[in-house]
Amino acid sequence: MADLAKLPVTIVTGFLGAGKTTLISQLMQNPGGKRLAIVVNEFGDVGVDGEILKGCAIPDCPAENIMELANGCICCTVADDFIPTIEALMKLEPRPEHIVIETSGLALPKPLLKAFDWPDIRSKITVDGVIALADAEAVAAGRFAPDVARVDAQRLADESIDHETPLSEVFEDQISCADIVLLTKPDLAGPDGVAKAKAVIEAEAPRSLPIVEVAEGRVDPRVILGLEAAAEDDMEARPSHHDGHDAHEHDDFESIVVNIAPVADPAELVARIERLATEQNILRVKGYADVAGKPMRLLVQAVGARVRHQYDQPWGDRPRAGRLVVIAEHDDVDPVAIRAVLAPETATAAE
Known part of the structure; x- marks a missing residue:
């Protein structure tokens, strides 16, 4: 049982686009009577997720209880960003009763768990649970690896080496660290896709994990809050591809910020x-x-x-500025080509 004197923290992890922000938005609207605080760790320098969540703020989770760490992975900036943020939340009046951390879609959760062992906070907070979100359709299709067939062929050709792709390692580490897995967008996957995704997760999990189907982020808060896992004391049961490494790198991924001109029709931007x-x-x-x-x-x-x-919010007094964050694997990033598609007027002016 977790020490009830400690402030519980839930870590929400998951592959890119799995629905973490949607889940937390719903949780803010239905917190099960708990006063929440939210920490958003984004990949890139545009606070999109933080703005979305602040737009959902309610008395049990007001805007001042929502904090962003927009430059760098939490576990890589513990002393500079993470610890001060947690301490600031704990000083709020009234004090939050539960903290929810939304990690970047590229983050490895286990190094973040290690941050909870820092002397400044280890006696004050506990990891109530790690919630991993998995997109049912993407998992069933194997899209957490760019080319699954090629990776499998390499492994078969040489049993002495392990040719894991960065995306598959992220997915496997998130599942391995979890206390519960939420299988999102089951409607898009269909029954066969959901069954296949569950089989993949069960095969990757180092221990038996509950897998719950969740549509549009709607889940009873009693399912994901109050797990009392004390995950920071249970790291041996959460194996990682990066165990034994002093640090992990995010050089496999890159984000590009693109400022876009006003569009006449959303369908044009979608295309x-x-x-x-x-x-x-x-x-x-x-x-x-x-x-x-x-x-x-x-x-x-x-x-x-x-x-x-x-359409989510009126522009109000804010500048009407379109801006998109694009994330890709490092070797696939071509900033010129990306801007030529998303902002052709800028690319033409630069020529």
Whole structure:
């Protein structure tokens, strides 16, 4: 049992586009009577997820309880960013009753667990649980690895080496560290896809894990809060590809920020993102667009060629500036080509 005097922290991890922000937005609306605080760790320098969550703020989780760490992985900036953020949240009045940390989609959760052993906070907080989100359709299709067949062929050709791709390692480490797995977007995967995704997760998990299907982030808070896992004391049961390494690198991935001009029709922007995913092997696109003549900003979220968009908030007094974050594996990034597709007017002016 976790020490009830400690402030419980839930870590929400998951592959790119698995639905972490949607889950936390729903949790903020239905916190099970708990006063929440949220820490958002983004990959890149645009606080998209933080803005989304602040737009969902309610009395049990006001905007001042939502903090962003937008430059660098939490576990790589423990002393400079993570510890001060946790300490600041604990000094809030009224004090939060539960902290939820949304990690970057590229983050490895186990190094973050190690951060909870820091002397400044280890006697004050405990990891109530690690929640891993997995996109049912993507897992069933094997998209956590760019070319699964090629990786398997390499392993078969040489049994003495392990040719894991960065994406598959991220996925496996997140599952291995979890206390519960939420299988998201089951409607897109269908029954066969859900069954296949569950089989993949069960094969990767180092121990038996509950797997719960979740649509649109809706889950009873009692399922994911109050697990009392004390995960910081249970790291041996959470194996990682990076065990024994002093640090981990994010050089396998890169983010590009693209400022985009106002668009006349959201469908035009969707078509550009779909083209980008096909031509440039882009993993993730997220951000905002200014649609001409519309008083609200357009929230855009894409996983590969699957694009979702909705008007989320009025622009109000904020500058009507469209901006997208594009994430890809390092070897696939071509900033010039990316900007030529998403912001052709800028690319033409630069020529």
